[in-house]
Amino acid sequence: MYELGVIGLGHIGVPIVNGALSGKAVSADQVILYGHHPERLEPLLLVGASAAKSEIEVVSSCHYLLLSVKPQSLSELLPKIKPFLRPDHVIISIAAGISARYLKNALGEDTKIVLAMPNTPLQLGFGTTALSRIEPATQDEFAFAMRIFGVSGTAEEIPAELMNEVIALNGSSPAFFYRITQIFADRASQYGFDHETAMRLICGSMIGAAHMMLSSGTSLDDLIQAVCSKGGTTIAGLTAMNDAHLDQALIAGMEACTQRAYELGK
Ligand SMILES: NC(=O)C1=CN([C@@H]2O[C@H](COP(=O)(O)OP(=O)(O)OC[C@H]3O[C@@H](n4cnc5c(N)ncnc54)[C@H](O)[C@@H]3O)[C@@H](O)[C@H]2O)C=CC1
Ligand SMILES: O=C(O)[C@@H]1CCC=N1
Known part of the structure; x- marks a missing residue:
């Protein structure tokens, strides 16, 4: 079982993983990745992360699942992964505009969720990420998510109701x-x-x-x-x-x- 699974490795997904590894928030042998562009994964695989063959393989073998695909891709992705979710999974979503309600409607009422809004300066260690814990995710689980982003800059807890408004302050x-x-x-x-x-x-x-x-x-x-x-x-x-x-x-x-x-x- 891997600690962190990641689906979607684009402009922000790759730097998040890079930062989390170099900041030692998680060790490379605890990370499994799935993206549509294998060449982008190469540097992460070279330092010891694993590549999955499908979204399902990531979900089935991780505890924390970081979704870093476009909001528009989630309507297809969420029904695909739902049958493979366990009660201990924690979904970390960075998708702009996607609320906890949206995710719970798609994945189930008891899904543990952390909403996060990072920004690209995290690739140089100067990111600012706003995060919100959604019940029943625990404080310890939230602390793990805070570390994943916090090692690449700063991380702030904010109320879930302000996740859309915060995008103008830090994400965009x-x-x-x-x-x-x-x-x-x-x-x-x-x-x-x-x-x-x-x-x-x-x-x-x-x-x-x-x-x-x-x-x-x-x-x-x-x-x-x-x-x-x-x-x-x-x-x-x-x-x-x-x-x-x-x-x-x-x-x-x-x-x-x-x-x-x-x-x-x-
Ligand atoms: N770019 C930014 O500055 C920020 C982006 N975000 C959020 O992060 C998310 C990703 O944004 P970007 O990295 O900019 O987009 P991107 O388009 O660069 O990356 C998304 C990646 O996910 C891949 N993908 C889509 N569906 C997939 C699937 N089923 N399995 C595996 N890979 C899949 C795409 O091929 C693409 O490479 C979005 O939801 C966005 O709202 C949040 C904060 C800042
Ligand atoms: O432009 C976007 O939708 C994403 C979210 C924040 C930054 N980039």
Whole structure:
């Protein structure tokens, strides 16, 4: 019996397993994998994980089952695995929009579930994952799931009712931040900066600002004020951004992200 089984090894599945192995949340000989692209499994097999020949083989031989397929693939996958589930299985689902209710309707009322929303920076050890324990999964089982993600960054427990809303905060937000950076970097190259220099300056400022927000003990308002010299450049920039409805653009993005999660879960 393997401790962790994984079905679906794509953009996020592979880094989750990589991180869990290098962070020693689970040992490679305790991991069994099934994906549609065998070449993606190769590096994981080289360090000692096992490959299954089918979804059923994974389910039949693991305790924790990480489902990292697209939400749209679950309607086909869940009925396939249901007959092979045991009462001790713990399903860890990272599918955006897929609620515990959806999973219990498909797999049975007593299914132990952990919902998780990770993000891709976990591939560099800087992930942030939001998790929620669903009864009857136990605290120990939840702690195992927290470790799987937590060794690749940080892991936060959140209420299950906020799993869709959290996607805009951590799951999708790396792409939002990449897009904002892209806008800054494109303008910087028009000013004449080479791309690498601009990226170091912009990203370094983002990292610094993030540290200030998390660790300085200063409120967001006060941090903003400390940068805004009276009559200076920052207030001119912020005023123009506000006049261009920055808040509306970002809130519309968050709302559309959340709305899509609810649609995926129908
Ligand atoms: N990409 C991201 O940043 C994040 C993704 N997620 C969630 O993670 C899940 C996976 O997303 P991605 O990795 O981006 O998608 P992806 O499309 O890169 O990977 C999914 C993989 O699952 C495979 N697959 C589908 N059905 C399968 C089956 N029956 N057996 C074995 N393999 C199967 C596909 O061939 C594909 O390789 C989604 O549910 C998504 O909502 C959550 C947080 C962040
Ligand atoms: O775009 C998506 O649907 C997934 C969920 C969060 C990040 N990627």
